Amino acid sequence: MGMQALTTGRIEQVALHVLRAPIEEPVRTSFGTMTDRPSVLVGVTDHEGACGWGEIWCNYPVCGAEHRARLAAEVVAPQLVGRSFDDPSAAQRFLVQATRVLALQTREFGPLDQVLAGVDIALWDLAARRQGRPLGEVLAGGPVASRIPVYASGINPHGAVTTLQRARASGFDAFKVKIGFEAGQDRRTIAALLAERGDQEHLMADANQAWSLPEARAMVADLRGSGLEWLEEPMPVDTPVADWRALAACSAIPLAGGENLASIAEFDAAAEAGLLSVIQPDLAKWGGFSACLPIARRVLEAGRRYCPHYLGGGIGLIASAHALAAVGGDGRLEVDCNPNPLREQLTTPFPGIANGAMELPSGPGLGVVPDGAALRDWETLCLIA
16 A cells, blocks of 8 residues: 555554434435434544544444444453554454454444444554655555545435435535335436436435345336436345346446445455446445455456445545545545535535535545534543543
């Protein structure tokens, strides 16, 4: 990765901040609804006072944020404090091994993966700040693009056209709608958005693992010729490979997924077998930079498209932007278009979006830090280790 002197320094403190912001319009998916916007931030401070920031995925279940913060504070942080690492990837390998037996015993693979992912983001931010260099440049081993293509995500079926219009006015030219609710409703939603879409605009759809193979086949048949850029997670991630092959063979729309894959072998199989054309690891949910960047590079080598998945607060979003910048390719960064004060207010300075692209922060590390006043406004739990 072009790394040089990427030491973490001796870790002196790990702080976990659980944040919750109320919202007027719930965020709906095929498997659940978010009635507020949660975030778990992790701040890792070294012996010289430098601090790196990461974000731990915590959208579901609704009680998940506090649980992940406690896992981070009570299980992972004690493994870090007092230690230094040659680079963040070494810390990730150490933490995976240190928590392996606990994961096997408790079967809490997901929450522990998510905690380790957020910690990895923080350690990379810390290491890059110690160098005084932007994180994307550190990850790439050289200069990266200053603007990152984006798309507006999280468009709910209710009021979908109005949401698309609002996102367009905010600088987006690509949009992703949530489907997977009821077949007739899904078809009407997509038809309405296709009618609204401009000639130079792009539309994608996300079913959030909602369908069986026959249901997915029926939908891709109906959508043939629609021009959808991709269809995301049409079936559950544990659907047999034979069914994925069957769907890919009959779908004229590129299939996308990856946010719920959780091993190098799973990502490699999805890319190499041609099951997914668009592959979407979520670095706040599994792997952090240390695991997701090598995967993203192999995705591109396999002729697939790397588009980082993300739906959370601002720190994880900017981390995902640096990942995409470091890897390159023709992917788009997912930006939730629903109101979320934990995105803009918590991440300063928040980069602008215009003409379908976001400015990549150019300061050291992530180039952004959580705003202290916003932390106090939205914080519901703080744990210091």
